[in-house]
Amino acid sequence: MTATFRNGLPRYEILSEQALATIDAGWRRLISEIGVEFDHPRALELFAGAGQAVEEGVVRLDPDFVLEQAARAPAEFVVRARNPERSVVVGGDHMCFTAVQGPPFVREGDERRDATFADLERFIRLSHVFPEIDVPGSVSAEPSDLPLDSRHLDMVRAALVLSDKPLIGSQISLDAAEDSLALARIAFCDDLAEPSVLSNVNVNSPLRYDGRMLDALLVYAAAGQPVLITPFLLMGAMSPVTIPSALVQQLTEVLAGVALAQLVRPGTPVVLGSFLSHTDMQSGSPGFGGPEAAVGLLCSGQLARRLGLPWRSGGGGLTTSQTVDAQAAYESLHTLLPAFLAGANVVVHAAGWLEGGLVSCYEKFVVDIELVRMLRHEFTPLEIDEESLAFGAHDEVRHGGHFLGAAHTLERFRDCFYRPLLSSTENFERWTRNGSLDAADRAALLWREALERYEQPALAVDVREGLDEYVDRRRRELGD
């Protein structure tokens, strides 16, 4: 039914049994002694009703109760797309990839400016064109040119109209969550009995869920729609400065949210989110793509697997770099490759993220697509059998010859190796003759070509009209 990529290589696990036991004792102590604050009466009511200790907005949870709740969530589920061939499987050895979400700025070549709705539309089109992106999302650029209270309507409609891949709904407010579900019901022409709208709820770390995020979590969970619950931990700011303490805090926060989702509606699909990086203690700025983040990913994946739930890696392609340079590339690969090694099921921000998430960048989008493509190729297992050893080719070529013209080579040369999108193997003379374009220059050509290839997917006229009518009506109601 779906063609979601399967990560066929083994998982790379670095935590010993003893380390796992220490971390396990740690989150149990933290969740039961310090607890988690929930800034929402309904959430507190649900926890109190389930026998958990609630005091001044803080819930101290019984860890065994929490695990019982988590066990109600499915280990694997399908998120429906408008085009069924583009539905995605979340969980198991599947990996799906979303475009960057959230930035208020865009970078196009050397220009950095406020993002507009036209930018968002272009990023959705790019996400639709490249098969490496499973889920475009509705906020690859935050449109500063649209009114704040109603822009979620335009954004979610754009995601539904410009692509037939799965939707990420808005979670910025109660209205936004409800409108996202309403628009999805129109697009799917049904009541969304199946998981059809992904959402992402960030924890207001440390150890706190704020009211707006809980509004969204409660709406999506009540509708049985899958929620990615993500502690956003920059060590040194939102968590202590050691990786083990951040892992314990991450488990505490995410499991408390998972338990709440199950109390709202048992069986609600959830994804254990992680977004763990460090603060540069000299500048006070967030740092991405460093060794702490890589180790955090490896550990988070291993911990998530023990809980038997799908796992979101913080992101692929994370970097603090200000431009599409060497740093942007190595930091991005240094978050994406560990996500593959650790068996991430959902990789958010897999293409286009720049400048610590403040910028969506067109050229970076193409660099990241190359990285995702390359790693998807790499994490597809080799066939190793007698035939693959090509003894006959050796028998033909013998000693000191070459294989360029061997029969074995001629049969396979078209697709025996990964064929890059962006990377160049041109020799220096040819590269110079062709304009000495570096990777960012070539990426600028490639995203423009991709936009030219874009074709808007079919959508029934009455569905399109239904979406437009809903948007117009709600825009008036919201006063914009």
Add this chain to the structure above:
Amino acid sequence: MTATFRNGLPRYEILSEQALATIDAGWRRLISEIGVEFDHPRALELFAGAGQAVEEGVVRLDPDFVLEQAARAPAEFVVRARNPERSVVVGGDHMCFTAVQGPPFVREGDERRDATFADLERFIRLSHVFPEIDVPGSVSAEPSDLPLDSRHLDMVRAALVLSDKPLIGSQISLDAAEDSLALARIAFCDDLAEPSVLSNVNVNSPLRYDGRMLDALLVYAAAGQPVLITPFLLMGAMSPVTIPSALVQQLTEVLAGVALAQLVRPGTPVVLGSFLSHTDMQSGSPGFGGPEAAVGLLCSGQLARRLGLPWRSGGGGLTTSQTVDAQAAYESLHTLLPAFLAGANVVVHAAGWLEGGLVSCYEKFVVDIELVRMLRHEFTPLEIDEESLAFGAHDEVRHGGHFLGAAHTLERFRDCFYRPLLSSTENFERWTRNGSLDAADRAALLWREALERYEQPALAVDVREGLDEYVDRRRRELGD
């Protein structure tokens, strides 16, 4: 005694027992049925004397005999440096790193030109300054301004004088190998009873050792000096186009060379070399840093470990990129990180390689140093114990606060995270104010600063004079 980095994370292994058995059967068949050509009468004589089938320059080897010979080589050994604190351990969980070796061109900023002896001297100084480079090597730039027949004298002397880290001798000819040993004897003031001069012998793949390389192998092995034996396999050109066949060929070639070294002198330290990448079948150019190379590294490490011998990863920092751009960075990390995952013992070309090895680049050197530093930090295991969980910090900060001023943070903020050399976390305004320097621009400042920090290590006057006298005499003898 030495401070060689230890890779403390687990090895990442992707070959199943069945795949290992298939590959094992493969090299046994290839080495015994097709065999290996040795273009050197002494090598053929040694193999024939040991009962192996020699016919028209080709030796068909008994695989069990080969393994018996390989078992004579040490699993781990120390390579002495002129400064004993800088000696390196080769084998086990140790990793050592050499600078780029071999390029005829250099790139400095936007200028690409023929390499000179002054460039070689600068690269040796840089390798001496940065602690991430264990072994500078004597050919980080091939000095086109020195006469061909005698330049090895200047190069090896420069490596011995400008740094007190371990030496890589020359292997371009019989003379060059013997001169390297002679110069090392003068520098160490002894007969080199201990391993003191590393050398690298490339196989003339497929399945052939040429006369010059065998001259060097025989000289270094007879002196008990460690030899890295490296099949250079660009799949599609020097090997068939499948990874399993290349792995089988690599084992065949390297084990035949290892056996020869042991026949010359039982117990000769050897390193199993691998240098496995692909040919771009469109352009016919070599490709580096792609998924085939990464998988090749993971498999090669696993296979080497089963043989119980130290292993050289092809290189860290390999790329086909023509400049220090995003491609250069992601391809480089994509060869270096797999080398760590696979447990490489010697990483050649760890800093400065560009353009498929045709260019030594100053700015790329700094980018690569950052990558090596970052991964050395990452592959140092975490302390995970009760104390590392920082429960007290949570107790202090509680819900929704921040940890920037917590006691736990203040005690640790200076060294709790990796501190980058090159990467920037500056916000956009500050970055712009500081000149909008990208990673390559900043690298250009950093290598110049490093050269200013360089101090030539002490060398006794009589040793220096001895080296100079030897070089002058041999230069005359060689007719330059």
